Amino acid sequence: MAVLVVKNLKKIYRPRFGGSQVQALSCVNFSVEEGEYVAIMGESGSGKTTLLNIMAALDKPTEGEVYLDGKPLSEIKDRDISEFRRDHLGFVFQEFNLLDTFNVRDNILLPLVLKGIQYKEMERLLRPLAAELGIAALLDKYPYEISGGQKQRVAAARALITQPRLILADEPTGALDSRSTDELLALFAKINERGQTILMVTHSVKAASKAGRVLFIRDGEVYHQVYRGAMSDEQLYQKISDTLTMLATGGERR
Numbered sequence: 001m002a003v004l005v006v007k008n009l010k011k012i013y014r015p016r017f018g019g020s021q022v023q024a025l026s027c028v029n030f031s032v033e034e035g036e037y038v039a040i041m042g043e044s045g046s047g048k049t050t051l052l053n054i055m056a057a058l059d060k061p062t063e064g065e066v067y068l069d070g071k072p073l074s075e076i077k078d079r080d081i082s083e084f085r086r087d088h089l090g091f092v093f094q095e096f097n098l099l100d101t102f103n104v105r106d107n108i109l110l111p112l113v114l115k116g117i118q119y120k121e122m123e124r125l126l127r128p129l130a131a132e133l134g135i136a137a138l139l140d141k142y143p144y145e146i147s148g149g150q151k152q153r154v155a156a157a158r159a160l161i162t163q164p165r166l167i168l169a170d171e172p173t174g175a176l177d178s179r180s181t182d183e184l185l186a187l188f189a190k191i192n193e194r195g196q197t198i199l200m201v202t203h204s205v206k207a208a209s210k211a212g213r214v215l216f217i218r219d220g221e222v223y224h225q226v227y228r229g230a231m232s233d234e235q236l237y238q239k240i241s242d243t244l245t246m247l248a249t250g251g252e253r254r
């Protein structure tokens, strides 16, 4: 079953004070099946962040619709949007977005606190997750006391603790060194193997080469897709690199 369906999405930014309008998305169509791990790639300005913001219900499309589990996001009332986002989506951002005045435990538990979950239940959910993500010893520390890689694992824990239908990741390895990148990608692979659906926007060929499918966006539409099929990470890496070269040199749509 499709967890996410994106249909005929169009986004035009209209400047408030004159100037020309920008068509960030012209017609985007794709769907993500339950348990898939999909990467979205595209050059700077191709519309990835715009797309992610619309899928996250942070922005509205000019035309078209996004369905999560068959439910159109446009039908959700503005006052219910934050709750919808918290209950159904998990976010992992390049810049971690942790609260510096909260310790690691409270950062992770925040979505459950907002949901009014009992403390005992929160601890029951937290313990195995913290152990799995290798952050059990960090729970009483503050974000400024831990490394970038650890921060991103905390952010992943915060995204996962509500058991969301979909994880949306925006350049999650962008601020990490290569060892932390490898660790985070291994973690994403593991949670995906466990059945978690992931959609990740990335510039990194290495990150994309861990996904099951890669969508390439150009000029505001999905221009090309690569499926992993039986390819190894290394073979998929090569295929993605070749595709980026082909797209950059104006190659034919396939």
Ligand SMILES: Nc1ncnc2c1ncn2[C@@H]1O[C@H](COP(=O)(O)OP(=O)(O)OP(=O)(O)O)[C@@H](O)[C@H]1O
Pocket: 013, 014, 022, 023, 024, 042, 043, 044, 045, 046, 047, 048, 049, 050, 051
């Ligand atoms: N709020 C806005 N108002 C006007 N134009 C915008 C706005 N946000 C984005 N754009 C324009 O829309 C187009 C797509 O931008 P977007 O940020 O979605 O691209 P991107 O693929 O995420 O780029 P990057 O990889 O650099 O983050 C660009 O031409 C950008 O200048």
